[in-house]
Amino acid sequence: MKEYVRAYPLFSLCGLNCGLCPRYHTEGESRCPGCGGPAFHLKHPSCAVITCSRKHGGVEHCCQ
Numbered sequence: 001m002k003e004y005v006r007a008y009p010l011f012s013l014c015g016l017n018c019g020l021c022p023r024y025h026t027e028g029e030s031r032c033p034g035c036g037g038p039a040f041h042l043k044h045p046s047c048a049v050i051t052c053s054r055k056h057g058g059v060e061h062c063c064q
Contacts, residue, residue, distance in 0.1 A: 012049075014061075
């Protein structure tokens with residue numbers, strides 16, 4: 001999966017606010033960049049939620 005760029009990277013596709021998640025603010029290898037963050041595609045190359053978004057025209061959030 002190639003880089004996935006989003007307009008509002010702090011809000012995940014599922015609608016969660018990544019800014020409220022402790023793993024988003026963690027330093028080190030366990031840090032999650034959020035699904036719109038840099039290198040997410042390298043940490044989670046087969047993310048089903050991003051795959052679904054692309055399949056449906058690149059929606060920003062699952063509720064769309």
